[in-house]
Amino acid sequence: MSTNILSQLVAELSSGRIRIIDLTQTLSPEFPQISLPPEMGQCLPFRIEEVSRYDDRGPGWYWNNFSCGEHTGTHFDAPIHWISGKDLPNNATDTVPITDFVRPACVLDCSKEAAANPDFLLTVEFVKRWEAKHGVIPTRSWVLMRTDWSKRTDPAAYQNFDETGQHTPGPDAEVVQFLVHERDVIGFGTEAIGTDAGQAQYLRPPYPCHYFMHGAGRYGLQCLTNLDRLPPTGSVIVAAPLKIQDGSGSPLRVIAMVTS
Amino acid sequence: MTRELSRPKRKNPILRTRLATLPPGARSRVALGLTAAAARGAFELQVCRDCQAVQYPPREACQACLSSRLPWRVQAGDGELIADTTLAHSNDLFFRERVPWRLGYVRLDCGPTVVVHMHGDVPPAPARVKVGARLDKSGQAVLIAFPSQEVPNMADDRQLREFTCDPKFRKVLVTDGKTGIGQAIVKAIIAAGADLVWVGHAEPWKKFPGFDELKAIPQVSLMPLDLTDSKSVREIAAEIGGRVDVLINTAEVHRNFGIGNRRGVEIAQAEMDVNYFGLLRLAQEFGPALRGRAADGQSNAVAWVNILSVYALANFPPHGTFSASKAAAHSLAQCLRAEMRPAGIRVINVFPGPIDHEWNQQIPPPKVTPQALATAIVRALKDGVEDVYPGDVAQEWLERWRDNPKALERELSNP
Numbered sequence: 001m002s003t004n005i006l007s008q009l010v011a012e013l014s015s016g017r018i019r020i021i022d023l024t025q026t027l028s029p030e031f032p033q034i035s036l037p038p039e040m041g042q043c044l045p046f047r048i049e050e051v052s053r054y055d056d057r058g059p060g061w062y063w064n065n066f067s068c069g070e071h072t073g074t075h076f077d078a079p080i081h082w083i084s085g086k087d088l089p090n091n092a093t094d095t096v097p098i099t100d101f102v103r104p105a106c107v108l109d110c111s112k113e114a115a116a117n118p119d120f121l122l123t124v125e126f127v128k129r130w131e132a133k134h135g136v137i138p139t140r141s142w143v144l145m146r147t148d149w150s151k152r153t154d155p156a157a158y159q160n161f162d163e164t165g166q167h168t169p170g171p172d173a174e175v176v177q178f179l180v181h182e183r184d185v186i187g188f189g190t191e192a193i194g195t196d197a198g199q200a201q202y203l204r205p206p207y208p209c210h211y212f213m214h215g216a217g218r219y220g221l222q223c224l225t226n227l228d229r230l231p232p233t234g235s236v237i238v239a240a241p242l243k244i245q246d247g248s249g250s251p252l253r254v255i256a257m258v259t260s
Numbered sequence: 261m262t263r264e265l266s267r268p269k270r271k272n273p274i275l276r277t278r279l280a281t282l283p284p285g286a287r288s289r290v291a292l293g294l295t296a297a298a299a300r301g302a303f304e305l306q307v308c309r310d311c312q313a314v315q316y317p318p319r320e321a322c323q324a325c326l327s328s329r330l331p332w333r334v335q336a337g338d339g340e341l342i343a344d345t346t347l348a349h350s351n352d353l354f355f356r357e358r359v360p361w362r363l364g365y366v367r368l369d370c371g372p373t374v375v376v377h378m379h380g381d382v383p384p385a386p387a388r389v390k391v392g393a394r395l396d397k398s399g400q401a402v403l404i405a406f407p408s409q410e411v412p413n414m415a416d417d418r419q420l421r422e423f424t425c426d427p428k429f430r431k432v433l434v435t436d437g438k439t440g441i442g443q444a445i446v447k448a449i450i451a452a453g454a455d456l457v458w459v460g461h462a463e464p465w466k467k468f469p470g471f472d473e474l475k476a477i478p479q480v481s482l483m484p485l486d487l488t489d490s491k492s493v494r495e496i497a498a499e500i501g502g503r504v505d506v507l508i509n510t511a512e513v514h515r516n517f518g519i520g521n522r523r524g525v526e527i528a529q530a531e532m533d534v535n536y537f538g539l540l541r542l543a544q545e546f547g548p549a550l551r552g553r554a555a556d557g558q559s560n561a562v563a564w565v566n567i568l569s570v571y572a573l574a575n576f577p578p579h580g581t582f583s584a585s586k587a588a589a590h591s592l593a594q595c596l597r598a599e600m601r602p603a604g605i606r607v608i609n610v611f612p613g614p615i616d617h618e619w620n621q622q623i624p625p626p627k628v629t630p631q632a633l634a635t636a637i638v639r640a641l642k643d644g645v646e647d648v649y650p651g652d653v654a655q656e657w658l659e660r661w662r663d664n665p666k667a668l669e670r671e672l673s674n675p
């Protein structure tokens with residue numbers, strides 16, 4: 001039976017009736033990283049140093065060393081990332097249940113709102129309106145907030161800093177609690193640099209998405225792209241972080257399976 | 261009279277870019293004393309501690325009393341040109357390309373007679389002159405006779421320019437323009453006549469104070485440049501490396517930690533990544549390009565400036581990891597100097613005391629202002645020196661360090 005299902009999956013993938021969409025930004029030195037005030041510890045950007053390229057350093061092979069933070073590029077946030085999730089069981093990249101790596105997704109299109117207002121906050125009311133159209137968010141789903149922010153290929157526009165800080169969309173405090181407690185989501189994903197809005201330190205509590213999601217053992221995905229190619233419902237997300245010992249998060253390849 | 265330097269014509273791309281040649285560079289160990297002083301911009305000769313006789317050329321024993329106690333002392337340089345000649349032919353490759361070349365003998369008021377290169381405005385012998393020491397393309401000290409009075413366009417003299425790195429009509433890269441230091445240097449170098457200044461800025465999404473003002477300067481081209489990113493350095497070098505005549509590395513990370521007052525190594529790594537590895541990346545990518553243009557006409561590649569710190573000489577424990585990164589950069593800069601010397605490119609190391617910026621907020625004055633630092637760098641280029649210690653604190657530490665490095669170590673660790 002299960003062999004049958006898997007054979008069917010492979011057949012559907014081969015035939016193109018199930019397509020795979022890459023939701024991942026390329027890891028490159030140019031891709032901006034989260035920036036904290038300069039007196040604080042910082043997340044390293046992606047850096048790469050060539051080891052050899054069919055040359056005197058290694059005549060027949062090409063390879064690089066790379067370095068980055070756990071929260072660089074398209075990445076996964078584990079519950080241990082936030083202080084609210086620090087004492088939960090199985091809260092780190094090496095211990096989160098692997099069954100969570102393959103889950104369905106709901107995609108909430110906030111692209112018009114984000115275009116009109118970079119500080120746009122997703123609300124419960126917005127989610128309920130979405131549900132009226134597409135149905136109630138199924139249990140243990142990813143909720144992905146589509147803003148088309150990933151189309152901002154200029155790093156300055158992507159980061160969108162001014163002298164009062166960063167201006168990027170995210171969820172408000174109430175909707176995060178609603179998604180966790182009323183809809184039992186597995187996590188929240190965004191296209192901008194964080195799961196929280198750029199100005200989220202001024203929300204109550206500060207950084208509510210990190211605070212409530214991780215406090216309830218849920219996950220985050222950020223710096224996603226191609227969310228505009230996903231249907232509102234019916235896609236399946238494969239998001240498996242690197243198995244970093246006691247890791248708080250990890251860059252990863254996020255893919256979605258959709259039916260044509 | 262020296263003709264004012266004019267902007268050089270664009271080069272003829274059909275002609276081969278000439279390779280650098282160097283004047284004879286061998287010196288005895290004792291003669292390197294003259295070089296050590298000239299590297300700091302000083303003219304020093306040995307003076308006998310027993311009979312006060314001033315010595316030239318440098319020697320092991322006093323020419324008057326055979327004493328071996330011959331400390332180096334600063335000389336005023338006033339003297340009388342007693343003979344001069346113009347070299348019309350030379351088998352030495354360096355001078356062969358530069359004849360006619362004027363040389364002379366000067367009897368210094370302090371005693372000895374010295375061999376000098378001549379500034380073009382020195383009249384035929386006999387004449388009063390002022391002798392100064394300069395580094396030549398080999399990095400060795402030579403003596404130059406200047407007119408006894410300042411004359412117009414003095415720095416533009418053809419022979420003198422073989423010893424200096426004047427920014428006039430040159431193209432300059434300032435690696436980081438985000439800081440007050442970077443911006444002061446950009447302005448000072450333009451005021452000194454630079455034709456074009458590329459200004460690097462890392463993390464271009466962080467708009468910095470002074471950005472609009474910098475952008476409005478017609479000679480300035482801003483470009484994203486991040487010394488922690490090998491790809492960024494490689495790409496910018498590929499784009500402009502073949503045009504840069506003077507590289508001024510202003511990029512720096514400075515935090516205020518020793519070993520015990522902050523856990524972890526990531527701040528120290530960030531300091532090393534810019535202050536040490538950043539210099540290494542720059543040197544690997546821009547070094548060959550500069551060397552290849554060391555004899556490229558009037559506006560040839562001439563100099564590389566590193567902003568180090570007087571903390572590179574002895575660790576200042578409250579800024580301990582920063583000091584260590586600057587000591588590493590200092591060591592690497594010595595390597596760079598050795599590798600640039602065969603092309604005659606001068607590597608200038610600047611050792612300021614505490615600079616008046618945000619990371620030295622709690623250091624009491626005196627502090628070096630960005631403007632004073634910029635002025636010192638332009639001066640160093642014009643004089644062609646190798647080591648600069650701008651500001652009172654740096655001068656005092658230098659004196660103490662030269663006198664007794666161990667004592668300075670103790671003084672700095674007992675604030």
Ligand SMILES: [Zn+2]
Pocket residue numbers: 308309310311312313322323324325326327
């Ligand atoms: Zn004597």
